[in-house]
Amino acid sequence: MVGGMSDVAIGLVCIAGFFGIGLSGAVLGRLRIATPIVYGASFVVALAAVALALGVLLGEAPPSMVVLPIGLPGTGAHFRLDTLSAFFVLVVDLGAAAASFYGIGYGRHEPEPARVLPFYGAFLAGMNLVLLAADAFTFLLSWEFMSLASWALVVVHHRESASIRAGLLYLLMASFGTLCLLLAFGLLAGPGAAIGGTAGFDHLTFAHMRASPPAEIFAALATVLALLGAGSKAGLMPLHVWLPLAHPAAPSHVSALLSGVMTKVGVYAFVRIVFDVAGNIDPWSGLVVVIAGGTTAVMGVLYAVMQRDLKRLLAYSTVENVGIVFIGLGLALAFRAAGQGPAAALALAAAFLHVLNHSLFKGLLFFGAGAVLTATGERDTEKLGGLVHTMPHTAVVVLIGCMSIAALPPLNGFVSEWLTFQAILMSPQLPQWGLKFAVPVVGALLALAAALAGACFVKAYGIVFLGRPRTPAAAGAHEVDGFSLAAMTALATLCVLIGILPGVVIDMLAPLTRDLAGSALPAQVEVPWLSVVPIAQSRSSYNGLVVFAFLFCAALMAALAVHRLASKTTRKSPPWDCGYPLPSPRTQYSSASFAMPIRRVFGSVVFGLTERVDMPRPGDTRAGHFRYRLRDPAWRFAYGPLARFVVRGAQHLNRLQFLTIRRYLALVFAALVVLMLVVAAWR
Amino acid sequence: MALILDLPLQLLQIVLVVAIAPLMMGVTRKVRARLLRRVGPPLLQPYHDLWKLMHKEAVVADNASWVYRRAPYALFAITWVAAGLVPTYATGLLFSWSADLIAVVALLGTGRFVLALAGMDIGTAFGGIGSSREMMIASLAEPAMLMISFAVALIAGTTQLSAIAALFSTGEVGVRVSLGLALLALIMVGIAENARIPIDNPSTHLELTMVHEAMILEYSGRHLAMIELAAQVKLVLYFSLIACLFVPFGIAGSDAGPLHLALGILAWLAKLTLFAVLLPIAETSVAKMRVFRYPAFLGSAFAAAALAVFLRFVSRGF
Structure with missing residues (x-):
């Protein structure tokens, strides 16, 4: 509470601020000054929202409600800010603050700012609205608004056919997702949803749904629908297909928001519906979620390793990380259904910490990709290289991002994956045999995903920043502006800090897990030496601070000892390379060749890999070719079979276009009769 | 008060793992040479090699960046810290709780990440080939390693290495099928991680078969010395890991007197020497594999570890 205003009201004021920024972007859009004004204002408003969220989380404030007299007649629009919303507001607006600050510098390179600025504010407003909405109507309206605003940002570069294709696919998937959520809410609203069951549309509020939990079968169905609906936004397999096309198409700071933040709104929708609104869920739906998460994690990172476009690689890696989050959520569902509060709290805390971590390092990496794009005009890794020399500052912060996302200690990505592993290790306590067997397998999938993520980011960093420049564009790179560097440095610092002191964040998650799982992890700040202790010290603990x-x-000791006691002399020379150094930078390992062993090992099974080598005979001077x-x-x-089915169906229906008037009348008559028969049978 | 007593014990382990690492490598090389009917280098040769490398000038390629120059120190520090946290001669050391089995494995992953980047820094084909293959091997070895952790943690109810060693050293757990399978898997993973035959050959310089050697091809002088020492420490780490998980006998308890500690150190050294003799025997009896046979090798390690996990579900007695 500040000055008599409830927390949620302040949140709504922030959202109004974002709307205002969007409007001013529309008005000022064509002026040069508009870019710093819009991004600067967004930065300030986002910081205010971050402060609000932190206040709610740290102060463990009780949920605050506000009902606005708009929206559904008689019911109005409900908004509520509880700890779950507050945490996701924190994630969204932290990402938004960084992206806005980055945008002050990066936005200057935007050729058509008038196409970005209005939708930028609207997009931020939409995401925050989803998080505060507390009835199904407001939620779905905000959800659609967020989708459309982000769609407008995806098709900013509308002259590129790839952007338009990505936009179309995104629209399709977003509509499908909303449809699923709509049905899920329909199920949760229950039989009272028939008009007149409650006053006005009150049965559509979350409070009402919570108070009257649906029958078990409907709850399970709603879980599946929420998984589909929220999963299509978050990027679960096989609903991820739009993500690697749409995220890279937008300007880089928007890509960071789409990938790092909007996917988290999808996660939020899933948690809100399944953990909060739907009541108690069958443990088997936990199994479904865990398996969906495990396959998504491995497939996402396998795709990522194969990519040569830097931003697509990052988008696929988002798919992987969403999978990891869903592993945690699924485990939490299973543990909660089995009545094991502490284990459920552990799994939830792991998932939420990964949500925060991923938004930090994915934002950082997309900013880095944007910096590379600004400096060289290239996104294709095969045309980059050697940027560590020309962009030294960016190289350092992006390295931190790459190490965080590869789940390497002592950085933050490792902490959340370690917690997920600890949650997986609790699985023998589960009563269901299927879960007992499946969860360790998912653990192996998670380990595989982590290892492949290491390979993926060695490749991304090694090809882009290390080695020799592969093109003149890469050789002529320069360091980017101060705003961009500051935004990246801030995110990298957070990655390191959370890696070293994860206990602070885990404690912040305690009210959330208490609300959703009925239990919380032991208070971490009180543990001696600031270790992380998920269950008990004798069971497992990790101390990022001591390790760091x-x-x-x-x-330091090794370097000092060597330099003091041993030789300090260094001689520069051309590379040795086993005696045959070739001067052309094309002799380096490329992105495709780096991925080759992994492609061979996993590709033939998963991707139906075919390779063709066309080697000219000796004496033949034409170029050789290798295609895969x-x-x-x-x-x-x-999607292929589905598309073929739709096309075939359309072709059959096509005949209906060329009928005579009598046949049309007969058709209408037949349809009427059939409908009446259906109604008669129904009664 | 406790801190004053515990700190030296922890520091002793941290110093010991580095101090004896070259000796263990010397034993392996000597035994290997004897098996091949060669005289072999003296046992202390690795120390002389390190000394020599340290005092040579470091030749650095023109276009090397700071990644290349810092990587050897980072790699050494990471491996050293990981080795310092695995129980060797005593359980319950001061910092033993700061990283569990999963964290130790992940720390080694950090080292690998750093080295793989260093391999790509100069932009030569060999560096790339080494990094790329190393990451492929890691992607196969890590799931197997995690399954091993699972199998052990399911029996011990903890992932703390110190607690596992303390439990297993009491003999309460006894001989189990699942532990045997986990041991087999850990040996296979250890061979792959330490770049030993049949996965990699530490003494090869045949271009097409190099993995680890290809990554560090350009290194020389003090940088190479750090990398070599890190590899030796990593071998000691894996030996200690196998010792503390599967033959923890003789390991001193958390409140042991000086006599027990001395016995613990002797037992640990004896186990290390035994492993250092066994490793070359195993190595000389097999041929090196082709690169694309690795998935089969590490896949069987994974299968063994997975079997160990599932056996536990079938019956607690396994």
């Missing part, structure tokens, strides 16, 4: 301090001291083809299983097995 040890690493620092050990490296990967087929996306989602397109091959899900």
Whole structure:
């Protein structure tokens, strides 16, 4: 509470601020000054929202409600800010603040700012509205608004056919997602949803749904629908197909928001519906979620390793991380259904910490990709290289981002994956045999995903920043502006800090897990030496601070000892390369060749890999060729057949276009009779 | 008061793992040479090699960046810290709780990440080939390693190495099928992680078969010395890991007197020497594999570890 205003009211004021920024962007859009004004104002408003969220989380404030007399007649629009909303407001607006600050510098390179600025504010407003909405109507309206605003940002570069294709696919998937959510809410509103069951439309409020939990079968159905609906926004397999097309198409700071933040709104929708509104869920739906998360994690990162476009690689890696989050959520569902509060709290805390971590390092990495794009005009990794020399500052912060996302200690990505592993290790306590067997397998999938993420980001960093420049564009790169660097540095600092002191954030999650799982992890700040102890010290603990301090001291001692006691002389020389150094930078390992062993090992099974080598005979002077083809299983097995079915159906229906008037009348008559028969049978 | 007593014990372990690492490598090389009917280098040769490398000038490629120059120190520090946290001669050391089995494995992953980046820094084909293959091997070895952690943690109810060693050293757990499978898997993973035959050959310089050596091809002088020492410490780490998980006998308890500690150190050294003799025997009896046979090798390690996990579900007695 500030000055008599409830927390949620302040949140709504922030949202109004974002709307205002969007409007001013529309008015000022064509002026040069508009870019810094819009991004500067967004930065300030986002920081205010971050402060609000932190206040609610740290102060463990009780949920605050506000009902505005708009929206549904007689019911109005309900808004509520509880700890769950507050945490996601924190994630969204932290990302938004960083992206806005980055945008002050990066936005200057935007050729058509008038196409970005109005929708930028609207997009931020939409995401925050979803988080505060507390009835199904407001939620779905905000959800659609967020989708449309982000769609407008995806098709900013509308002259590129790839953007338009991405936009179309995104619209399709977003509509599908909303449809699923609509049905899920319909199920949760229950039989009282028939008009007249309650006053006005009150049965559509979350409070009402919570008070009257649906029958078990409907709750399970709603879970599946929420998984589909929220999963299509978050990027679960096989609903991820729009994500690697749409996220890279937008300007880089918007890509960071789409990938790092909007996917989290999808996660929020799932948690809100399944954990909060739907009441108690069958443990088997936990299994479904865990398996969906595990496959998404591995498939996402396998796709990512194969990519050569830097931003697409990052988008696929988002799919992986969403999978990791869903593993945690699924485990939490299963543990909660089995009545094991502490384990459920652990799994939830792991998932939420990963949500925060991913928004930080994915934002950082997309900013880095944007910086590379600004400096070289290239996104294709095969045309980059050697940027560590020309962009030294960016190289350092992006390295931190890459190490965080590869789940390497002592950085933050490792902490959340370690917590997820600890939650997986609790699985023998589950009563269901299927879960007992499936969860360790998912653990192996998670380990595989983590290892492949390491390979993926060695490749991304090694090809882009290390080695020799592969093109003149890469050789002529320059460091980017101060705003961009400051935004990236801030995110990198947060990555390191959360890695070293994860206990602070885990404690912040305690009210959330208490609300959703009925239990919380032990208070971490009170643990001696600031270790992380999920269950008990004798069971498992990890101390990022001690590990970091040890690493620092050990490296320092080693370097000092060597430089003091041993030789300090260094001689520069051309590379040795086993005696045959070739001067052309094209002799380096490329992105495709780096991925080759992994492509061979996993590709033939998963992607139906075919390779063709065309080697000229000795004496023949034409160029040799090597081609490989990967087929996306989602397109091959899900969307391809679906598209073919739709096209075939359309062709059959096409005949209806050329009937005589008598046949049309007969058709209408037949339809009427059939409908009346249906109604008669129904009664 | 407790801190004053505990700190030296922890520091002793941290110093010991580095101090004896070259000796263990020397034992392995000597035994290997004897098995091949060569005289072999003296046991202390690795120390002389390190000394020599340290005092040579470091030749650095023209276009090397700071990543290349810092990586050896980072790699060494990471491996050293990881080795310092695995129980060796005593359980319950001061910092033993700061990283559990999963964290130790992940720390080694950090080291690998750093080295793989260093391999790509100069922009030569060999560096790339090494990094790329190393990451492929890691992607196969890590799931197997996690399954091993699972199998052990399911029996011990904890992932703390110190607690596992303390429990297993009491003999309460006894001989179990699942532990045997986990041991087999850990040996296979250890061979892959330490770049030993049949996965990699530490003494090869045949271009097409190099993995680890390809990544560090450009290194020389003090940088190479750090990398070599890190590899030796990593071998000691894996030996200690196998010792503390599967043969923890003789390991001193958390409140042991000086005599027990001395016995613990002797037992640990004896186990290390035994492993250092066994490793080359295993190595000389097999041939190196082709690169694309690795998935089969590490896949069987994974299968063994997974079997160990599932056996536990079938019956607690396994």
